[in-house]
Amino acid sequence: MVSKSDVGVILMNLGSPDSTAVPDVKRYLNEFLMDKRVIDYPWLFRKILIEGIIVPKRAAQSAKAYSSIWWEEGSPLVVLTKQLQKAVQHDLNLPVEIAMRYGNPHPEVAFDNLLRQNPDLKEVILFPLYPHYAMSSYETAAEYAKEIHRKKNYAFKLTLIPVFYNEPDYIHAMAESMRPYLQQEYDHVLFSYHGLPERHMRKADVTGKHCMQVDDCCHVNSTAHTYCYRHQVTVTSELVAAALGLPREKWGISFQSRLGREEWVKPYTVDVLERLPKEGKKKLLIVCPAFVSDCLETLEEIAVEGKHLFLNSGGESFTMIPCLNIHPLWVQAVVKYCNQLIEQ
Incomplete structure (x- = not known):
């Protein structure tokens, strides 16, 4: 059984452009829409459709939309995920990092940050922040993280929190x-x-x-x-x-x-x-x-x-009605799900 002191946690969310500037939004949209689990057409057709038609038409419009909701601290989704990270880490008393499926921070950065905090890391619990299963949400996040874990040949075990749509x-x-x-x-x-x-x-x-x-x-x-x-x-x-x-x-x-x-x-x-x-x-x-x-x-x-x-x-x-964000009961739920896996 892995000791709790040798475990780290990654909260993985969808992602966001680095800024509301059109080039950043364009880069983000390209990464997001070129994901074969989001638009599951053959690669060449997907590339022509996305890079030749969709992104050029939508980038400026999307940048304007992001500008309308952007916070002084940055992307609301990223800021809120960082706030959740801080709250979970406090209650879990373990190192917790965040990663995004698209954009930054990249899962590899999250893995490496955990290793820097604990070179003897034995297990990382990956928590995709998607309650429901879909290949364009939970599946793509989970598979992307597993692919990076495999390619980088990390020694620690990667364990996933399953979907929680019906969890009490x-x-x-x-x-x-x-x-x-x-x-x-x-x-x-x-x-x-x-x-x-x-x-x-x-x-x-x-x-x-x-x-x-x-x-x-x-x-x-x-x-x-x-x-x-x-x-x-x-x-x-x-x-x-x-x-x-x-x-x-x-x-x-x-x-x-x-x-x-x-x-x-x-x-x-x-x-x-x-x-x-x-x-x-x-x-x-x-x-x-x-x-x-x-x-x-x-x-x-x-x-x-x-x-x-x-x-x-x-x-x-x-x-x-706002999303769960950092509602105390949601923070408690995240901590509980992580502890349940650690104790198995």
Whole structure:
């Protein structure tokens, strides 16, 4: 059994451009979109599409969006992940580093920093900060870190924290972070998750015959659920809603951040935001449980663009509930998950 004194922890998040300057944003978008698990087209076609069409069109627009939410200390996602690192390290009493799947700090830097702190390091616990499994989120982070670990031939063992979409401590942290906002008057609570192409859903189905093929597939038991993003976000929403005592008619699920023209998992958040006021649901609370740290997709896409769309569609009030960030119950959950692995 490895002694706790010979263990280090890495919290791994999505990433962010180094700055809001267009060249930095362009570099970040290229790295992100060229990931074969994000856009899983053949390499040459992906390169032409991304470097020749998507990034040149989106870089300046994305830089402007990042500028609108950038903090004095830097990228909100990076700043918040560093704050989580500090809080977890304090409670865990172990060296904790952060790494990003795209951009900086790179996982190799995190590995090397842990080794500098403890040359006798025996094990590193990698915590991908993604509650739900998708090849474009949890899988790509985990596989990227494992690839670097293998290529650099590090002597220490690399152990991964699994997805935690239904873990009681995560659900409790989500529910309690939302509870104060339920004290205000509201008509509807919307759980908005990052979207995925339907093609990714079918590709992740290990049975090849369940996801999006069986009626009410998310509620029919299947081994496909181990890697099924839609099933897992459905479970998260149901568990949080139950913990909060939300009646079924008072909450719903939607999917944001669609890219391209192909079919993505529905319903789309933009369509729901337009529709809800027409149904008389004009006071909205919205939360994004797929993100544990506030970022461009929450602070700009939802809190700014989503709010504008909802209010212009007839809505009266729009409140975005912050991500878990450094909520004390979330910090406790992260520490507990790490300790559970160390004690195994």
